Amino acid sequence: xxxxxxxxxxxxxxxxxxxxxxxxxxxxxxxxxxxxxxxxxxxxxxxxxxxxxxxxxxxxxxxxxxxxxxxxxxxxxxxxxxxxxxxxxxxxxxxxxxxxxxxxxxxxxxxxxxxxxxxxxxxxxxxxxxxxxxxxxxxxxxxxxxxxxxxxxxxxxxxxxxxxxxx
Numbered sequence: 001x002x003x004x005x006x007x008x009x010x011x012x013x014x015x016x017x018x019x020x021x022x023x024x025x026x027x028x029x030x031x032x033x034x035x036x037x038x039x040x041x042x043x044x045x046x047x048x049x050x051x052x053x054x055x056x057x058x059x060x061x062x063x064x065x066x067x068x069x070x071x072x073x074x075x076x077x078x079x080x081x082x083x084x085x086x087x088x089x090x091x092x093x094x095x096x097x098x099x100x101x102x103x104x105x106x107x108x109x110x111x112x113x114x115x116x117x118x119x120x121x122x123x124x125x126x127x128x129x130x131x132x133x134x135x136x137x138x139x140x141x142x143x144x145x146x147x148x149x150x151x152x153x154x155x156x157x158x159x160x161x162x163x164x165x166x167x
Contacts, residue, residue, distance in 0.1 A: 046130055048098070048123040051109055056123055058098065062149045065096045066166035070158070071131055071141040072099055074108040078140050082158055083116035089158075090120035095166050100125045102139065 048056040058067055068089060072079040090097040097120040101109055113122060125131055134143050135154075144153035144165045153165045 046133055048100075048125075048130065050121070050123055051106060056098070056121065058096070058145075062145070063147050065094055066147060067145040068095060068097045068158075068162075068166065069130075069134065069143045069145070070097070070099045071125075071134075071136050071139050071143075072101060072112075073139050074101070074104045074112040076140055078157065080112075080116060082140065083112075083118060085158060087117065087119050089162065089166075092166070097121060098123055100130050102126070102128055102131055 046058070048058070050056060058069075068086075070079075070082070070086060072082075086097055086099065089095055099118070099120055099122045101122060102125045104112070109122065109124075112118070123130075131141075134141075134151075136143075138156070140156060142153065142155055142158050143151055144159075144162075146152045146165070153159055159165060
């Protein structure tokens, strides 16, 4: 068997495993937020700061709203593509959208916000504390927390049927 055929077979195996490992959109594994025993920060310990330096907490929104946390970067084409949909979701009064940026320069963040007419809350995560607390494996990434504080969705993009998760 030549190298090209072997590489194709390996690619098919990896793609199949990835597809099987991904949760079905209607059967997201509901998990609690990180516990202190896991070594991760509690939601109350996370310090979220806006680009202007204001502090933001997610705790006041638990029990009142579903929270959509998106992890993004200015260099990410998928993030640019999802921005209009995130803007639309942020108009729902029963949802709090928080977009966490990890490592972009202030200028790149301002340019992204202006280019995409961002209307949702943007916070900075320069030390990756928020990403680590949510177990984010890469960007883009989305975490949805329901009104009871349970993580009901994790994925590399916004779910197609987001209303199912934010109801």
